[in-house]
Amino acid sequence: MRCAGAIPLLGSRPGEIDPTEEALLQAHLATCDSCRARLADVEALGVIVRDGLMVEAARRDLAGLADGVMARIPASAWRGERPGALGRARAFLRHHRVLAAASALAPALAALALYLYIDRGSGAGPAGLSVEVTSEDLAAIVLDTSDGPIILVGEGANGT
Amino acid sequence: MRSTWTAAWAAVVLLACLPARAADAPVPVRIRVLQGFRQGTPGLPPGLEDLKAQLSATAYVRWEQAEEVKVSLAPGKSVAVSLPGGRAVSVLLVESKSGAATFEVSAPDSRTRSRVTVPPGKRIVQQVSAEQGGSAWFVTIKASG
Numbered sequence: 437m438r439c440a441g442a443i444p445l446l447g448s449r450p451g452e453i454d455p456t457e458e459a460l461l462q463a464h465l466a467t468c469d470s471c472r473a474r475l476a477d478v479e480a481l482g483v484i485v486r487d488g489l490m491v492e493a494a495r496r497d498l499a500g501l502a503d504g505v506m507a508r509i510p511a512s513a514w515r516g517e518r519p520g521a522l523g524r525a526r527a528f529l530r531h532h533r534v535l536a537a538a539s540a541l542a543p544a545l546a547a548l549a550l551y552l553y554i555d556r557g558s559g560a561g562p563a564g565l566s567v568e569v570t571s572e573d574l575a576a577i578v579l580d581t582s583d584g585p586i587i588l589v590g591e592g593a594n595g596t
Numbered sequence: 597m598r599s600t601w602t603a604a605w606a607a608v609v610l611l612a613c614l615p616a617r618a619a620d621a622p623v624p625v626r627i628r629v630l631q632g633f634r635q636g637t638p639g640l641p642p643g644l645e646d647l648k649a650q651l652s653a654t655a656y657v658r659w660e661q662a663e664e665v666k667v668s669l670a671p672g673k674s675v676a677v678s679l680p681g682g683r684a685v686s687v688l689l690v691e692s693k694s695g696a697a698t699f700e701v702s703a704p705d706s707r708t709r710s711r712v713t714v715p716p717g718k719r720i721v722q723q724v725s726a727e728q729g730g731s732a733w734f735v736t737i738k739a740s741g
Contacts, residue, residue, distance in 0.1 A: 566698070566713035574706055574726060583649045584718035584738075589706050590727050 437464040442471050447478035622668040623692045624740045627677050629663040629685075632656030634730040647736060650721045656732070679705065679733050685724045687737060697739035705733075714739070 437460040445453055445461050453461070465472050510519060519527065529536040567585050569576040579586040630644070632651070636658030640648055644659055651659055667675050674688035683705050690698040695716030702709050703724035712720050718738075725733040 565715060565718070566711075568711045570709050572707035574708060576708065576710075579653050581650050581653055583647075584714055584720055585712060586650050586653055587708075587710055587712070587720070587722040588654060589708050589723045590732070 437461060439464075439468060439471055442468070443474060446471065446475045447482065620671060621692070622670040623689060623697055625667055625669050625675075625687070625689065625697075626736075626738050626740060627665040627667070627675070627687055628661055628736045629677055629679060630734045630736065631660045631662055632732055632734055633658040633660075634727075647719075647721070650719065650736075662733075674700075677735060679725070683725075685735055687735070689739075692739065695739075699737055699739075701735065701737070 442461055442464045445457060465475065510523065565580065565585060567578045567587065569578065569587055569589075571589055574589040575591065576587060576589045579588070630647075630651075632654060634656055638657040640651065640659055641661070644651070644661060647659075662680060663678065665675065665677055669675060669687075669689040671689055671691045674686050676684045676686050678684050685705075686702040688700040688702075690700050690711065692698070696713055698711065698713040699720060700709065700711045701720070701722050701724070703722070705725045706723070708724070710720075710722055712722075714720055716739075720737040721734055722737070723732055723734050
């Protein structure tokens with residue numbers, strides 16, 4: 437193995453490269469001062485980064501993290517229970533807010549459409565006319581004219 | 597999220613109330629009392645020309661207007677219209693939706709009751725008395741709202 441093939445493998449973690457490559461790398465490091473120096477630098481950098489991350493993590497206050505996570509998990513979940521239908525519906529709505537809002541508006545839009553449909557359907561025209569006549573002892577007939585209905589009563593009514 | 601639900605339900609309530617508000621509004625109603633005769637010179641007196649299409653469909657050829665009432669009726673309210681001889685006809689506005697009005701007319705003299713829904717601009721002509729001596733009484737009802 438030459439330096440060009442060895443450099444990318446420097447700093448690899450155990451198991452990241454196959455045993456054959458590992459053996460070739462170790463053989464190369466045994467004979468190459470330059471690559472050993474690079475490996476030392478990589479390992480030193482890893483230590484610096486790790487220590488830096490630990491310092492940064494220590495500065496963060498994670499005291500309430502566990503409680504916060506547990507609070508967001510439904511009690512039924514950490515007791516090992518499956519949520520009920522209502523719980524699943526709430527979880528679904530919580531994660532699909534736009535769909536939930538649209539679902540809530542659907543009845544309103546349906547009511548509006550129905551209102552507009554009825555509003556237009558009851559306009560002028562034969563469909564809007566409705567006549568019921570009851571007479572105790574006289575006959576009644578209804579004539580439909582262009583201006584409206586005529587209700588006549590009598591023995592045989594009086595239409596022409 | 598809560599505000600979205602609140603807005604949605606507010607829209608539902610508002611839409612549910614819209615037809616109710618329109619249905620409760622008072623409606624101007626014009627009622628005329630007419631007497632029709634089988635005999636006489638055919639024709640309509642001044643002021644009754646607008647009734648020609650309907651009145652000419654009956655067997656009565658001469659017409660006279662006895663009374664005219666203009667009233668604003670709210671749904672569920674009625675007005676009594678007098679006929680000669682101390683008789684009266686009751687006109688009840690049952691409901692009004694988008695200009696189409698439903699009236700219930702009770703005529704004790706002919707023991708007749710009608711319930712009629714007319715589209716906007718249409719008029720009801722109803723005979724409210726049995727024919728006597730070749731004449732009979734009528735009422736015309738038109739909602740102008």
